[in-house]
Amino acid sequence: MVSRSKKLLIILIGFLFSQNLQSQNEEYTNEIEDSIKIRRINFGLKLGIPNVIGGSIEILPPILNNKIAPFLDFSGLNIDIDDVGTDFSYLEYGANFYFNEKGNGFFISLGQGKFNTDLNFYNLEFNENGQSTIGDASTNLKFSTTNIKTGIKTGGTFYFRFEVGYGFGSIQKTVEFNATANGISDNFIKEIPPIPGVNSGGILIGNLGFGLSF
Secondary structure, eight states, X not given: OOOHHHHHHHHHHHHHHHHHHHHHHHHHHHHHHXXXXXXXXXXXXXXXXXXXXXXXXXXXXXXXXXXXXXXXXXXXXXXXXXXEEEEEEEEXXXXXXXXXXXXXXXEEEEEEEEXXXXXXXXXXXXXXXXXXXXXXXXEEEEEEEEEEEEEEEOXXXXXXXEEEEEEEOOOOSEEEEEEEETTEEEXXXXXOOOOTTEETTEEEEEEEXXXXXX
């Protein structure tokens, strides 16, 4: 016959075990609810081509079964390396179309990209009237593209995004330089050297993104 103390011990162990199961079940339920929760605002960063590194905002309005999400990506860098100064900016806006109704998973994207960069070259050597002289030169490269992409975005509070696609547009083959040496200004045109993923008809797009969803 089981003693009273043993009965109490068995009841206590059973109670603690049931509480632990209940706690695990609640935790699992919260994880499931968190994974299926629709988050309508995404803030994050993107790294890749052509945006290099910049911010990203996406909003999922409660219309059209939560499938269309307008977005805005933006980048801006000012870099001086050796005798070259670069002032770069990139802006893209458009909308992502998600295949499910939660604003994550696979999607296709349509957007408009605007690329603008100013290049300043310092201490360049020019050949002027048969003599070598030192001066500066500057130029600007800008173009617009219509971007079509496909990708995938994870759910949850912290998200990860991967995109690939192509930007269709007319990209110039030459740039005009404004040069100054010894107080004399001159203009000359040079062909743009080959850039991987870029041609006269457009540019390859590929980027990684991550951030927070609310």
